[in-house]
Amino acid sequence: MIQTENKLGRLRGNTSRPSWLAFRGKLENAKNQRRQEGFGTYLFLVPATIGVLFVLLYPVLRTLWYSLTDTEGAGVGKFIGFHNYKTLIMDPILLRTMSNVAIWTIGTMALPVFLGLVIAYLALGLKGSAIYRMIFLLPYVLSGVAVASIWFHIFQTKGLVNQFLSSIGLERYQQSWLLNYPQNTIAMIIAATWSGTGLIVVLFTVGLQNIPLQTVEAATLDGANGWQMFRSIIWPQLKQIRAVVIGTALANSLRTFDIVWVMTQGGPSRTSETLGVTMYRESFLLNRYGYGASIAVLLMVLVVSVSYLSLRGGLKRENSL
């Protein structure tokens, strides 16, 4: 609310209360008008609602059902209750997969989110900052498969990293980056960082631009230095955008699939599998659709829970007005 007010205030050249009240008045009028139009209005929502139910809800329900069956290959499965979930809990690969997901989650917080914030903060107000942001954003427009292909050639044993190390006389540090654990997962997080940081820079830049100048000016007058300014003025006011960035990054790290599939296919020896890869492998490589569906359900529960928890705190409305 407060930020909306500031934004509107800036658009109008002032932050006066009457203009905000006028805006709220218009909103109320629109709502009343819609109520008066009655049931007919909702008919327009039906096509979209059916679309959403069919495209989003039906696959979820279908996956839930599959997870309770022993569907495999071309055969028709039968209901087996929670057997797939019991098997999943006992499956030794789950521990490795979950530990990889944890590394991905920590890595995603440590690299793209942190770097994105630092770059956005440092670039803000710089001459030509839009160009810097554009440069960082460019890899984001590439598909995950293209990103993974590029980084595969960088990290493979005969790849650029090892060639570079050789060229500067550091042969002893050469290694098969994608064939050793956890280096392979770390290498893929670096690839994901290269691809994903640009968007985070843009999001944080939007957040930074929405911070009221008065608060910054006031802190400056109070003699705040750079770190104090960031910690006490900037950081708290980035709360909402931070929630969006972290929530999105967490969900993406939990769902990681394309980069892993292209760079290592979860190998060698299943060491770099994530939940998404394990689900794909069981469902589509081994054609164990029922078991794969149970992993998909676990993944869905994780993503929804983490997204909800991370966004709930961050996007909680301020007590305003």
Add this chain to the structure above:
Amino acid sequence: MKMSSKKVAIAVVASFALTSVAYAGPAVAAGKTTTLNFYHDKKGWDERFLAVSTALKDGANIKLKPSTFADTTIYQNTLNQAAKTGKGPDLLTWWSGYRMVDGAKNGIFADISDVWASAIKAGDVSADLQKQFQVGNKTYGIPNGVSFWPMFYNKKIFAQYGLSVPKTWAEFINICDTLKAKGITPLTASVDGAWPAFIWFEQLLISQDPKLYLDLTSNKIKYTDPKVKAVLQIWKDMIDKGYFTAGDTSFFGEAAVALINKGTMIPVGTWNNSAFSVTGGLVGGKDYDAFVIPNINPALKTQSIIVEAGAIGALAKGKNLAQSKVALREWLKFPAQAMWADVSGDGVPNPKVPVADPVIKSLSKYVATNHVNQVQRYWESGPVPLIENGCAILSAFMLGKKTVDEVSTEMAALSDKEWAAWTAKYGK
């Protein structure tokens, strides 16, 4: 090197005249061309299938409409759904052996035993090959080419270092040592995508004892058997000597050409031959060649070689099933097989078709003359989860992450589990 188009045309016309007499199957409506939808996951093979289509048009008034799936897993899953709905292609490629069982039991493939009976009677295919496409007493596919798995090598580099095709394991090891001393990685091995991990496993097993390989893949002995562990130890010694390329090495297309140009030997199916001759522009028999890997065990009387035969089947619920069977019968006849051999440069199941490519020709002659034992590939020789997950364990072994004992124990446990699941589902 390919057969000239003119020769192919003459051969096709002549053989069609001869073989059409022996043709069996539903009558072909004159003047009406049937178009059959044909799904496959063989990237870059459309030229081969369209060449076959030309022969089918001449012989049975049938045209193929190929659709390529770039991703094998998507392909498999699409057809798994097609088996349930009947909405799918008329013809499709698949894999032989155990990989065919699920589709056969659940109605992906039509029984085409009658096509085989006719083809065997006409001498268009060897009855020995039929076993790879049988589930129970029914047959569900025809061979989509037949590929041997020899060792490809750089002939010029061999000559440069005074090396010749090895007749014994000691000679083979000597070649590896010589190349290594010259700074060349002698042998290709890879875990890229996990599946290539089985290549050296199966090869060393058949070089040591083909019966051991057959017993192991048919679950008659355990992976913890001392003989199996002895083979794993031979493999381990080779790994420790640094004979193999890095685990993330690719050995298809241009990557294969790069390897062979450097002098590294490549154990791979002859379907990869066109990478050397077409992509790499190398001259078979002059720049590169292939040999059957010698036996480790000198007591063995014959050598063994891995054979891979992909499958082409007809969708059981396909709306043009009768015409699909006609097409499959026509596919095995000389005209279609000659076209295939000419375009692919690989071997074909029809023994009447002369092999044009000098490398495949020489290899086929060697296999026939020396009665080389032909063994089904590991990939098709067991329950799918056992093979797929087994490759993950073998990958770890290749990278030095597991010992011989660990690998044999883990493989044995996996084998017990997956064979039990397989038997429960499909019976013995």
